[in-house]
Amino acid sequence: MGNSLFGTDGVRGRANSYPMTAEIALRIGAAAGRYFRRDGSAAHRVVIGKDTRLSGYMFENALTAGFTSTGMNVFLLGPVPTPAVGLLTTSMRADVGVMISASHNPHHDNGIKFFGPDGFKLSDEAEAEIEALLGGDIEPAQAENIGRAKRIDDGRFRYNERIKTTLPAGLRLDGLKVLIDCANGAAYRTAPEVLWELGADVVPMGVAPDGFNINKGCGSTDTAAAAAAVVAQGCDVGICLDGDADRVMIIDETGKVADGDQIMALFAERMAAEDRLRGGVLVATVMSNLGLERFLDGRGLRLERTPVGDRYVVEAMRRGGWNLGGEQSGHIVMTDYATTGDGLLAGVQFLAAMAATGQRASALVHKFDAVPQLLKNVRYQTGHTPLESKNVQKVIAAAEVALMGKGRLLIRKSGTEPLIRVMAECEDDGLLLQVVDTVVAAVTAEI
Template identity: 75%
Template sequence: MTRKLFGTDGVRGLANTYPMTAELALRIGAAAGRYFRRDGSPAHRVVIGKDTRLSGYMFENALTAGFTSTGMNVLLLGPVPTPAVGMMVRSMRADVGVMISASHNPHHDNGIKFFGPDGFKLNDEAEAEIEAAISSENAPAAAENIGRAKRIDDGLYRYVERVKSTFPHDLTLDGLKVVVDCANGAAYKAAPAVLWELGAEVIPIGVSPNGKNINDGCGSTSTSLAAETVVAHGAHVGICLDGDADRVMIIDENGHIADGDQIMALFAARWSAEGRLANDTLVATVMSNLGLERYLSTKGVSLHRTSVGDRYVVEAMRAGGFNLGGEQSGHIVMTDFATTGDGLQAGLQFLAELKRTGQPASALRQAFEPVPQLLKNVRFEEGNDPLSDPRVKDAIASAEATLSGKGRVLIRKSGTEPLIRVMAECEDQGELLRLVDAIVDEVASVAG
């Protein structure tokens, strides 16, 4: 069953423009409600969270209308991190969870992500069935069976306590000065509270959301502000989250960045040495640096690669019985603790390493020397398929032949935007630039 609405992480787009309209959100809610009420039993419920985007109010109301029209009861969490929704689905015995967020995208975008009753994101098959049901004619619930909606006031605090419980009980954050950048997003209350309650001196930034400043010059995709703040305040470390707090970047005391690959390398080596890394395997996507793979091999750890998207990482982890995975972009998935990527939990595990080893963040932030990697994006018109053009195919084949045995080329369509992502890795940076630019030029010439 093919999908048109759902990408690699739910439905996403420009707010008030198809597919992210209130009308379609209502239909999505109704379709999902029918999907999760197929057994016909009463007392079905859905939990809905959101980040701090202005359009979140609109989509929250539209989804609520859709779900209640099918007889489902709606529990509204308000602004919470995405992993809180995954947690609360199970905690509150709900049938489905929804997060309204476009993650790291600017405020004018928004998205709808689904979690199943087990707290994990829905698979492709379930999303395809929901999408098919959007256009089908199904009778709504009888008037006396319409669902109810209510606010859940303690959802955020349940999440705070859960995240705190994942920090080693024999450690505290006493003596650590921590900058936390919440991207003016979903963790603007939770992250500073967790760090302070565990003992840290907290310097919060990106904690004044106004509906339009989420991810704007701050957060995991714009780390300069956090790096400057760490250095200016003499902090030991910085934690940069994205708009829905499922990603993280770490800043050392000198203002240098550790991305998801470096964080995963640190955790995988530690967990493997302690016998905690299931099957001595880390799961990461095709985007993770070749240097990570080489480093892990020296530690006796295998790297299992998946398609891009944290949900595909989680699916591979569940299928293979693995407990650590993630993405270079900062999704870190630790299924011993959570069902999806959690930037705050990952940040806490890094802080635990600081306390356990007594080393500065600069000594821990780079476990391996990355192979030079270059990524460029080319925007294309909807309906166009630049990758099918013979000239583009020839440019890709030429680059692959050149890098055979000494690097790699990865060309793919974005799952969330109309972009062709052109990535390559090799030790020779001049050759790297030349090969990537050659492909980019051909893609751009036919992109429309």
């Protein structure tokens, strides 16, 4: 079996459809358990967290059965943010951590993300080895060595305490009215608790999950309601998380939304001024706006680009020894504090900047004028490869020539959905639309 189950962020798909079935989840748990028990010793453990999707119960049970069948002891955290799993994997000395979540996707999707014992997401190589085990017979543990399962009731409180310690000593959020939109997801209790305990006047949204409403009309991918509420309720700032709380969008007091690029620009500027930005480098993906790159260049800083996926951002950060990175979509990675993208952590750091400077959100978060960027998605049938068509490649080459010296073109397959993403940047709006529409038409015709 090839490395086909795992995408840019674990395994993901529609619940109860391949590959996200209970049967596959059980085998994934067993394969991962066998992979992490290669030395044959006892006392191996795994921590499992989830978001608020209805299907999370099914996958939690299936994974538990798979892991315990190979002798792994399982610690169940319940609903917690994805970064909490990375944190608790290391603090509980576990061999592996698992987050059951499809992040920003609708409720009918779900996914399985893996963290290694160091709290970082598994490499492509490790995922390929686990998938290879799925293709054969997975050796179960002897009856006397079957693992145990135990529910951990205070996992989110351990994570809460870690987030609060990242606020500079002596700094409080008193006087700040903060709207927090939790997307009816994994941080629906955690985020309001943390902000209130740090002194903020908290206006909660998206804190009533029912198994079906995660990311629905709320959260970092649908900020309209939160932006309107920030203005209507006179909030100083809004923080919008996604379903598993590893992404964030910031809304200023006027209701304007700032994406991950603007947040990273602020953090890079502040960290560089305090001599805390290692190497003067910010790591971001090929999707980040050209305006961010120009902003950094103007301050003697450098943008290091990676493929799309916060895992690839983190891998580059670790290789280079850099400590700030992220994605335009709102993954913000600060390895001084965490091993993966953490929306709540980034939100708290933004509030710290407001409290320390006394400046309004609008003055802090809109650091550069973005180069006009247009992204269109084309859905295709799994197994079809429209980008390999000679006609599509010819159209793409012509589009690149048209943009030469004026902008850039990026075309890629999504790692989480059957989509071809066509993105271009150009300050000539007419040329931008023409280039994207031409490529989209060619891909659509091939499909």
